[in-house]
Amino acid sequence: MTSTLEVRHLQVEFPLERGIARAVNDVSFTLHPGERLGLVGESGSGKTTTILAMLRLLAKPGRIAGGEVLLDGEDLVAATDETMRRARFSRISLVPQGAMNSLNPVLRIGVQFHDLLKAHGAWKSRGEARAHVARLLEAVELEPGVADLFPHQLSGGMKQRVCIAMAIALKPSVIVADEPTSALDVVVQKQVLRTLVRVQKELSASVILVGHDMALMSQFAHTIGVMYAGRLVEYGPVRQVFGNPRHPYTKMLIASLPSFSHRGRFLGIPGVAPSLLDPPPGCPFHVRCPSAIAGCSRDYPGEWLGEDGHRVSCHLVTEVRDVHPA
Ligand SMILES: Nc1ncnc2c1ncn2[C@@H]1O[C@H](COP(=O)(O)OP(=O)(O)O)[C@@H](O)[C@H]1O
Numbered sequence: 430m431t432s433t434l435e436v437r438h439l440q441v442e443f444p445l446e447r448g449i450a451r452a453v454n455d456v457s458f459t460l461h462p463g464e465r466l467g468l469v470g471e472s473g474s475g476k477t478t479t480i481l482a483m484l485r486l487l488a489k490p491g492r493i494a495g496g497e498v499l500l501d502g503e504d505l506v507a508a509t510d511e512t513m514r515r516a517r518f519s520r521i522s523l524v525p526q527g528a529m530n531s532l533n534p535v536l537r538i539g540v541q542f543h544d545l546l547k548a549h550g551a552w553k554s555r556g557e558a559r560a561h562v563a564r565l566l567e568a569v570e571l572e573p574g575v576a577d578l579f580p581h582q583l584s585g586g587m588k589q590r591v592c593i594a595m596a597i598a599l600k601p602s603v604i605v606a607d608e609p610t611s612a613l614d615v616v617v618q619k620q621v622l623r624t625l626v627r628v629q630k631e632l633s634a635s636v637i638l639v640g641h642d643m644a645l646m647s648q649f650a651h652t653i654g655v656m657y658a659g660r661l662v663e664y665g666p667v668r669q670v671f672g673n674p675r676h677p678y679t680k681m682l683i684a685s686l687p688s689f690s691h692r693g694r695f696l697g698i699p700g701v702a703p704s705l706l707d708p709p710p711g712c713p714f715h716v717r718c719p720s721a722i723a724g725c726s727r728d729y730p731g732e733w734l735g736e737d738g739h740r741v742s743c744h745l746v747t748e749v750r751d752v753h754p755a
Pocket residue numbers: 443445450452470471472473474475476477478479488489490491705
């Protein structure tokens with residue numbers, strides 16, 4: 430089955446001793462069947478929190494403070510725990526950050542697949558499960574014999590493939606992968622992403638990929654979402670966001686990455702990400718923004734809407750439009 434996922438005005442809070450950290454602030458986007466969305470942004474910008482909230486897997490004290498996550502029109506935020514448990518893996522599945530380290534070290538790979546199938550009522554017989562696991566391993570380009578091995582007997586790339594195979598075991602229509610290739614070397618990263626694209630196409634599933642590598646993202650994604658301090662600051666088709674970035678933060682992200690400038694080291698963006706407990710007023714990027722104007726420290730900007738669903742929250746972009754009306 431294909432599904433449409435709509436995230437609307439999602440808010441996530443972490444009530445901490447020193448106050449409330451708003452880790453996800455008014456995030457909205459729609460993921461169409463077969464679409465591949467890349468979520469990028471510096472560490473701490475709220476990417477993982479956004480997707481964990483969508484799957485209702487937030488660690489305490491995190492809580493969804495508002496918004497909806499509609500999967501084929503059904504709000505997962507309001508769903509019962511049991512509905513949500515069943516939806517995971519079978520409708521929306523997650524390859525978590527650091528997934529390959531989350532494999533149980535004392536269980537053979539095959540046993541971990543069998544446990545998953547049992548937990549979701551997809552277990553018929555040992556023979557059938559073995560065949561199913563062999564097909565899943567084949568789908569991610571692993572030998573069936575991998576089922577008889579322990580995680581420590583596999584390379585990083587192989588473990589990550591196992592995690593992808595687990596995520597597709599119940600044919601979900603949405604696959605969410607949180608930095609699935611970060612710990613791998615460049616060649617293996619590309620291979621694993623190619624595999625992810627292939628299984629995604631076979632299932633006609635949509636994918637949300639969280640990652641840092643803008644070059645890899647530009648090859649993988651149809652749509653890019655840029656997060657800063659819990660906000661989705663720029664969103665749109667990859668050719669718009671990378672070809673014609675509008676938000677100063679997106680421009681700096683692209684310029685600072687070695688793959689997009691010349692093969693130097695990652696330069697980073699000057700300054701530090703703001704505290705989510707006590708964020709600066711106005712646009713949270715204004716303190717680091719080279720082009721900030723007076724209004725930037727006052728209000729959070731409205732959203733500029735461009736071609737093909739390109740959206741940007743930046744005063745400079747909305748101001749320019751006001752000065753030169755289309
Ligand atoms: N378990 C937690 N307890 C308190 N705050 C958290 C927790 N997890 C995340 N946060 C807050 O959410 C912010 C975003 O984190 P995260 O979603 O992991 O970012 P990213 O995946 O973009 O690196 C963090 O900077 C932190 O303020």
